[in-house]
Amino acid sequence: MFPWSLFPFNKDMKDQMNKMNPKEIDSYVQDMMKKMFPGGYSSMMNPTEAMNGHQPFIHSMNKDPVQQEQEKTAQHNQIPVNVFETFEDVYIRMKIPNEEWMKQMKIFHTSNQAIIENIPEHGDRQVLTLPSLVKKKGAMAQYRDGILELRIPRSVDLQYTEIDVSDKY
Numbered sequence: 565m566f567p568w569s570l571f572p573f574n575k576d577m578k579d580q581m582n583k584m585n586p587k588e589i590d591s592y593v594q595d596m597m598k599k600m601f602p603g604g605y606s607s608m609m610n611p612t613e614a615m616n617g618h619q620p621f622i623h624s625m626n627k628d629p630v631q632q633e634q635e636k637t638a639q640h641n642q643i644p645v646n647v648f649e650t651f652e653d654v655y656i657r658m659k660i661p662n663e664e665w666m667k668q669m670k671i672f673h674t675s676n677q678a679i680i681e682n683i684p685e686h687g688d689r690q691v692l693t694l695p696s697l698v699k700k701k702g703a704m705a706q707y708r709d710g711i712l713e714l715r716i717p718r719s720v721d722l723q724y725t726e727i728d729v730s731d732k733y
Contacts, residue, residue, distance in 0.1 A: 642690045643683060649695045649718065656692065656714040666707055673703060673716060 646657045656678055660666060670681040678692040697719040704715045 642688075643680070645680075645690070645692060647678075647692055647695060652718055654694050654696060654698050654716045654718055656716070658712050659710055660707065660712045661710060663710075666712070671705065671714065673698065675700070675719065678714070678716070 643658050643660075646655075648655050658680075660669075660683070662684075665683045668682045668686060672679040672681075673694075675697050676694050678694060680690045680692070682688060683690075694716070698716040699719050702717040706713050706715075
């Protein structure tokens with residue numbers, strides 16, 4: 565059994581939380597952040613990203629600057645994609661403004677990902693995580709009115725095994 569007595573929350577914890585002053589909590593958190601980031605944690609975030617609600621710069625500090633620039637370029641070259649599922653299929657829809665892209669585009673899929681290559685430029689690659697597992701065969705693509713729609717049949721073979729839970733260890 566789980567040792568609940570060692571868990572840090574007890575019956576008195578609710579009372580202690582109600583008695584705490586929000587200003588004291590805020591000053592404690594600010595003090596801890598100053599100790600963790602002596603230069604100031606707010607200086608590690610790009611101000612424009614902070615206003616737009618993006619992730620702080622902290623996550624990419626230990627990456628190579630060339631790699632960071634390539635990732636930014638790759639993100640700007642990605643085509644907006646709408647992925648959704650029905651009971652039977654997973655659909656991927658994307659707007660293809662240039663019909664010439666259809667000739668150079670390559671599309672692959674695994675059981676849980678779709679890979680779109682060579683659009684908008686040759687060598688670009690976009691990997692999409694699918695909302696559910698899909699079958700290996702049966703995928704269809706249809707291009708109409710500047711919209712490419714992929715339909716991939718969902719896999720209904722849920723390979724799961726029951727685990728017997730016993731009272732004795």
